[in-house]
Amino acid sequence: MGITSKFHVQNHPLIRKQDLPNLPKELQEDFNEIFLDILSRDPYTRCGFEGHILTREPLKGWRTLDITDDQKIAYRLVYKIIDTPSIKKVEIISFDSHDPAYSKAETRAPREAGRKWSR
Numbered sequence: 001m002g003i004t005s006k007f008h009v010q011n012h013p014l015i016r017k018q019d020l021p022n023l024p025k026e027l028q029e030d031f032n033e034i035f036l037d038i039l040s041r042d043p044y045t046r047c048g049f050e051g052h053i054l055t056r057e058p059l060k061g062w063r064t065l066d067i068t069d070d071q072k073i074a075y076r077l078v079y080k081i082i083d084t085p086s087i088k089k090v091e092i093i094s095f096d097s098h099d100p101a102y103s104k105a106e107t108r109a110p111r112e113a114g115r116k117w118s119r
Helices: 013-022 025-041 098-111
Strands: 008-011 063-068 074-083 088-097
Touching: 008 013, 008 025, 013 025, 013 088, 013 098, 025 063, 025 074, 025 088, 074 098, 088 098
Parallel strands: 008 088
Antiparallel strands: 063 074, 074 088
8 A cells, every 4th residue: 555654543532432332333343443443554545435624614624534334324433634754643533423423523623732632
C-alpha cells in the first residue's frame, strides 16, 4: 500500500462509555479488530472503505468512515487526522448510526481541546 508510518489512534473518552455499548455486537468487534487498524494505517483513503470529509461547521475538516450493516443501517465513525512532521494521529470523536453520530460529534468537538484521549 506504500504507507510508511502508522498513525496513533485516540478515542474520545465517551466512545467506549457511550457509543460502543449501544452498537450491535458485530460493530463493536469490528471497531476493535478492523476500524482502528484501518485508521491507523490509512486514515486518508480508509483502505478503500467509503467515507468523506465534512464541510460544514462545527465539524468542518473532520472525516467519516461510512459503514452499512446487514440491515442496511448507515453508521458513521467521525474522526480527525493530525498529520505534521512530528505528530501522526487520528482522533475518533463519535461512532453511532448516521444522525446520532453527527450530533454527538458536534457536542464533543468544542470540548476536545485539552482533553486526554485514550487508545
